[in-house]
Amino acid sequence: MLLIDCPWCGPRDEIEFRYGGQAGVAYPEDPADTTDEEWAQYVFMRDNPKGWFHERWFHAAGCRTWFTVRRHTVTHEITAPEGRGRDAAGGA
Amino acid sequence: MRDQVHPEFLWRNPDPRPSYDVIIVGGGGHGLATAYYLAKNHGITDVAVVEKGWLAGGNMARNTTIIRSNYLWDESAAIYEHSLKLWEGLSEELDYDLMFSQRGVLNLAHTLADVREGVRRVNANRLNGVDAEWLEPDEVKKFCPIVNVSPDVRYPVLGATLQRRGGIAKHDHVAWAYARKADEMGVDLIQGCEVTGFDISGGRVRGVQTAKGRIGARRAVALAAAGHTSVLAAKAGVRLPLQSHPLQALVSELLEPVLDCVVMSNAVHVYVSQAHKGELVMGAGIDAYNSYGQRGSFHVIEQQMSAALELFPVFERVRVLRTWAGIVDVSPDASPIIGHTPVENLYINAGWGTGGFKATPGSGWVYADTIANGRPHPLAEPFALERFTTGALIDEHGAAAVAH
Numbered sequence: 001m002l003l004i005d006c007p008w009c010g011p012r013d014e015i016e017f018r019y020g021g022q023a024g025v026a027y028p029e030d031p032a033d034t035t036d037e038e039w040a041q042y043v044f045m046r047d048n049p050k051g052w053f054h055e056r057w058f059h060a061a062g063c064r065t066w067f068t069v070r071r072h073t074v075t076h077e078i079t080a081p082e083g084r085g086r087d088a089a090g091g092a
Numbered sequence: 093m094r095d096q097v098h099p100e101f102l103w104r105n106p107d108p109r110p111s112y113d114v115i116i117v118g119g120g121g122h123g124l125a126t127a128y129y130l131a132k133n134h135g136i137t138d139v140a141v142v143e144k145g146w147l148a149g150g151n152m153a154r155n156t157t158i159i160r161s162n163y164l165w166d167e168s169a170a171i172y173e174h175s176l177k178l179w180e181g182l183s184e185e186l187d188y189d190l191m192f193s194q195r196g197v198l199n200l201a202h203t204l205a206d207v208r209e210g211v212r213r214v215n216a217n218r219l220n221g222v223d224a225e226w227l228e229p230d231e232v233k234k235f236c237p238i239v240n241v242s243p244d245v246r247y248p249v250l251g252a253t254l255q256r257r258g259g260i261a262k263h264d265h266v267a268w269a270y271a272r273k274a275d276e277m278g279v280d281l282i283q284g285c286e287v288t289g290f291d292i293s294g295g296r297v298r299g300v301q302t303a304k305g306r307i308g309a310r311r312a313v314a315l316a317a318a319g320h321t322s323v324l325a326a327k328a329g330v331r332l333p334l335q336s337h338p339l340q341a342l343v344s345e346l347l348e349p350v351l352d353c354v355v356m357s358n359a360v361h362v363y364v365s366q367a368h369k370g371e372l373v374m375g376a377g378i379d380a381y382n383s384y385g386q387r388g389s390f391h392v393i394e395q396q397m398s399a400a401l402e403l404f405p406v407f408e409r410v411r412v413l414r415t416w417a418g419i420v421d422v423s424p425d426a427s428p429i430i431g432h433t434p435v436e437n438l439y440i441n442a443g444w445g446t447g448g449f450k451a452t453p454g455s456g457w458v459y460a461d462t463i464a465n466g467r468p469h470p471l472a473e474p475f476a477l478e479r480f481t482t483g484a485l486i487d488e489h490g491a492a493a494v495a496h
Contacts, residue, residue: 045332
């Protein structure tokens with residue numbers, strides 16, 4: 001089980017959290033002008049790296065904060081995100 | 093079926109030649125089946141299957157071997173039923189006892205929504221010529237006496253779908269049988285040969301870089317790499333709607349025969365069968381996070397066990413022998429992606445997620461046909477990558493029967 005460091009509550013067991021997937025997926029700036037290809041990128045396409053990954057977690061059974069962590073997808077090691085706010089919506 | 097005497101070697105272990113007509117990346121069930129059908133159905137034998145580890149050592153060695161075709165939509169029913177029909181003659185065709193046992197697959201319903209979805213799926217299956225029945229709780233009890241159908245549990249059994257032609261097979265035998273036949277027809281099976289990059293020029297793939305040097309591909313490079321498809325595709329500059337997750341399973345110690353069918357429950361996240369050897373094989377839902385670590389979190393196993401015990405109180409004192417995880421490539425609509433990529437001559441067969449084993453023959457069949465003819469096989473056409481742009485998704489989250 002992962003031990004996830006919530007920015008508000010501190011380290012807690014994974015079962016308290018829900019997963020939000022890749023961080024930093026921004027909503028299209030001009031939805032009316034967004035092509036089908038761009039919508040497909042926004043809605044369905046995601047990075048899926050073998051290695052370090054910036055991802056969103058939601059402290060569902062705690063403070064209910066959404067935040068970003070940097071996690072390694074092979075070792076599952078978790079660190080603070082690099083060069084971005086932990087609580088910025090979408091992970092900046 | 094003659095008695096199975098295991099020869100020491102079922103295939104050669106060749107060094108790669110400088111080039112082939114077709115290179116298949118991934119020596120699991122789908123890759124081996126694709127190589128077999130390329131040779132058998134299309135006469136294309138100048139084929140290499142390159143595998144970074146050993147043959148069938150990934151998800152082919154880690155799945156729970158359940159076979160069925162009771163999917164909801166026409167497109168899915170067509171491809172999975174094609175696969176099931178191939179299973180029904182496969183032991184004879186490959187001259188190898190695959191221990192294919194059509195013992196029936198139950199998909200339990202625990203809520204009113206489950207019941208409605210199940211009945212709808214039974215009707216849809218019948219319209220598509222797929223055998224399906226709806227069982228009320230007392231009929232479930234009759235078909236599988238050790239299932240607890242008491243109303244006094246947290247998630248009572250309110251009914252089940254039954255596909256009598258569904259069942260299980262011996263996964264290793266499937267891979268070995270395909271590998272042996274492909275090898276006999278001239279396919280090179282190259283193990284310990286990780287693909288590290290692609291030679292792409294003029295928008296067309298012309299070969300692969302591997303741990304054993306460059307190998308040229310005159311007609312096609314075909315990905316069959318399951319959970320690692322995104323990593324490979326990224327090396328070719330292709331971004332995919334796939335996320336790789338651990339999918340855990342476990343086996344018990346060996347028991348006397350106690351369960352003679354397959355029981356699945358989407359709502360409580362467990363699916364159970366008893367292998368020929370005697371162990372109970374149980375699968376869980378996926379772990380929520382992306383991972384390539386081939387292991388998952390313990391609470392998933394714990395939830396899976398509690399679900400199994402509620403359904404099967406008789407398993408109370410059964411001991412777990414081992415647990416493991418495979419890395420499954422999950423697509424947004426729980427359906428596979430088969431066909432072309434934006435890179436010419438680079439083909440994809442991925443996104444089978446939690447249910448690829450059952451599709452092994454059908455997937456190999458349509459993928460080989462797609463590669464041989466340079467256009468999607470009619471059964472593969474709806475599963476093109478373009479559906480995520482057009483919006484023509486094939487949502488099989490209900491029939492996938494594993495929580496995503």
